[in-house]
Amino acid sequence: MNCRIIKNNLSAYQDKNLPEEKMLEIKNHLQMCSECFQSFAELDFTWEVLGQVEKFDSAPFFWTRLSQRIEEKENRKSLINPLQWFPIPVVTTAFLIFAFIVGVYFGKTIFHQSTSIQQTTIEQEVNGFLTTNSLDEYTGESLPDAYVSLMSENMQ
Ligand SMILES: [Zn+2]
Structure with missing residues (x-):
């Protein structure tokens, strides 16, 4: 396998969607080839970031609820301290x-x-x-x- 083929299969490799033989082949190549490893690391990072975005999307009212709570706390604080x-x-x-x-x-x-x-x-x-x-x-x-x-x- 040359670098071009490896890079084309990196996404499938990350999904573990390849035959065991090819998985091992790519794994060995990544340990030897810094250029392909860099591509794999970037792909991995991208999916990590996308995963975090997905997590935030699953709680769409989180920020609304958080800002409401902060507002409530601020209001209570000003009731306690009339100098405010x-x-x-x-x-x-x-x-x-x-x-x-x-x-x-x-x-x-x-x-x-x-x-x-x-x-x-x-x-x-x-x-x-x-x-x-x-x-x-x-x-x-x-x-x-x-x-x-x-x-x-x-x-x-
Ligand atoms: Zn390579």
Whole structure:
């Protein structure tokens, strides 16, 4: 058998649709001839790929069902996490505004507490030792106001 005959019979060889004698002959040739073996390997690969395509075709609703399940999971996730309903910039802005309000509130509270302490004379003296010179210019405003006026002074 020459290479041309072998190649013509490769498909039948793969299907094992040849007499035992010819099967053995082609098998021996494939072990010796790299060119025919290459053709056989390509044929084998083609059938492997075709086999996979056939398997997917046998389950035509697979992808539909899969995408439905993914959608269901996504919907459930967004129900659990209400933050997902808002775009990220809105959430971030809301958080920054909240943080700013909390910061101003606590700044005022803490400063009012320290001013009420300063009203008693003994603690006023103690505070006189402890406070730094930068607070001497305190105008009686709230802490944020004092900060703003300090900043505008610096800018002038
Ligand atoms: Zn050959």
